[in-house]
Amino acid sequence: MISKRAREVQISPTVALTGKIAELRRQGTDIISFNIGEPDFPTPDYVKKAAFDAINKNFTKYPPASGFLDLKEAVVNKLRIDNGLSYDPKQICVSNGAKQAVVNALYALCGEGDEVIIPVPCWVSYTEMVKLTGADSVLVKVDEKNGFALDLAAIESAITPRTKAIIINTPNNPSGAVYSEESLRQLAAMAVEHDFYIISDEIYEKLIFDEEKHFCIGSISPEVQERCVIINGVSKAYAMPGWRIGYSAAAKPIAKAIEAFQSQMTSGACSVSQKAALAAITGPQDDLNKMREEYDRRRRFMQKRLSEIDGFACDPVKGAFYLLPDISGLLGRTYAGKTIASSMDLASFLLEKANIAVVPGEAFNAKDKLRFSYANSMDNLAEGLNRIEAAIALLS
Numbered sequence: 129m130i131s132k133r134a135r136e137v138q139i140s141p142t143v144a145l146t147g148k149i150a151e152l153r154r155q156g157t158d159i160i161s162f163n164i165g166e167p168d169f170p171t172p173d174y175v176k177k178a179a180f181d182a183i184n185k186n187f188t189k190y191p192p193a194s195g196f197l198d199l200k201e202a203v204v205n206k207l208r209i210d211n212g213l214s215y216d217p218k219q220i221c222v223s224n225g226a227k228q229a230v231v232n233a234l235y236a237l238c239g240e241g242d243e244v245i246i247p248v249p250c251w252v253s254y255t256e257m258v259k260l261t262g263a264d265s266v267l268v269k270v271d272e273k274n275g276f277a278l279d280l281a282a283i284e285s286a287i288t289p290r291t292k293a294i295i296i297n298t299p300n301n302p303s304g305a306v307y308s309e310e311s312l313r314q315l316a317a318m319a320v321e322h323d324f325y326i327i328s329d330e331i332y333e334k335l336i337f338d339e340e341k342h343f344c345i346g347s348i349s350p351e352v353q354e355r356c357v358i359i360n361g362v363s364k365a366y367a368m369p370g371w372r373i374g375y376s377a378a379a380k381p382i383a384k385a386i387e388a389f390q391s392q393m394t395s396g397a398c399s400v401s402q403k404a405a406l407a408a409i410t411g412p413q414d415d416l417n418k419m420r421e422e423y424d425r426r427r428r429f430m431q432k433r434l435s436e437i438d439g440f441a442c443d444p445v446k447g448a449f450y451l452l453p454d455i456s457g458l459l460g461r462t463y464a465g466k467t468i469a470s471s472m473d474l475a476s477f478l479l480e481k482a483n484i485a486v487v488p489g490e491a492f493n494a495k496d497k498l499r500f501s502y503a504n505s506m507d508n509l510a511e512g513l514n515r516i517e518a519a520i521a522l523l524s
């Protein structure tokens with residue numbers, strides 16, 4: 129009954145897991161969530177106020193398909209100040225979350241016969257989005273031993289005449305890695321030499337810790353900027369995932385194609401949310417800084433505590449709000465006659481025995497890993513890790 133393309137696309141495994149957890153909660157089970165990929169903080173008050181004002185002023189008509197000019201100008205300003213990029217507002221498209229911005233970019237650039245290189249582990253949606261365009265994903269492992277850095281030699285050997293684009297994500301979901309300037313310069317040189325595009329998903333840009341700095345690949349030169357689509361948004365930095373505002377910045381012909389797609393698919397992003405996003409980007413950044421400090425505290429705690437648990441190998445990482453420990457040391461262990469053969473088995477075991485929700489590495493093309501989000505209160509993180517430690521002790 130359904131189309132070939134619909135049959136090929138899988139529902140996001142993280143969304144499916146959220147449904148299972150919601151059902152267990154409805155039944156009264158006290159689940160601690162390490163699986164959630166969204167800030168646990170409320171949206172800052174000044175942002176909410178901008179939305180109330182927009183509603184009270186009846187700012188409720190259809191928006192322009194690619195977004196309101198004031199927000200696009202604010203984005204241009206942000207990209208200039210934070211990332212050293214120069215764009216015209218016409219090159220910006222405001223979308224329903226960074227998610228739609230990535231899909232738009234893929235639709236604008238890729239189709240049947242094209243290949244898109246994706247460093248893995250990667251965000252669950254990239255491969256399914258590529259499928260939607262009819263192109264093929266080419267998965268290339270990152271250098272796990274080197275903090276999940278880009279493996280440039282592996283990327284170079286994956287390039288073929290069909291390579292149309294690469295999707296990179298820094299800071300990274302699920303690994304928490306932040307790609308170095310040097311590696312991004314080398315990747316950009318490859319893109320120029322072999323003539324492919326770079327979709328750079330920078331949605332976790334503001335969640336970066338220690339002395340680490342975010343480097344935007346598009347800032348290398350105007351020539352590199354021309355072949356980049358820069359993706360960003362307000363969901364993670366400003367605790368606004370439900371407002372659904374993201375954006376893309378691209379060369380004019382690509383931006384025009386993105387706008388055309390979006391105009392036919394959604395008519396643009398919610399007018400009230402756009403006003404809220406404008407306030408977030410242009411307003412005081414104190415809330416953002418406070419949230420980042422709190423994530424940092426949790427990151428340090430989680431990394432230390434997870435490393436103390438038998439079977440978890442967890443190196444420090446510098447970005448986003450995730451850790452991706454290696455759990456291969458636990459594979460093959462048993463509980464009540466059942467073998468833990470995969471990270472999926474381990475995630476199910478932790479859900480049943482410890483009431484802990486984590487995302488199995490299979491969701492990110494990383495079979496021997498579990499993804500932990502630390503977008504949760506310190507109390508919950510501490511209690512959750514105690515429960516995990518007790519459950520792991522049951523394995524033989």
Ligand SMILES: Cc1ncc(COP(=O)(O)O)c(C=O)c1O
Nearest residue numbers: 165225226227251301361363374
């Ligand atoms: C790497 C990455 N890109 C994009 C998104 C989507 O962001 P948004 O909620 O703004 O659509 C996410 C959300 O989890 C993500 O992890």
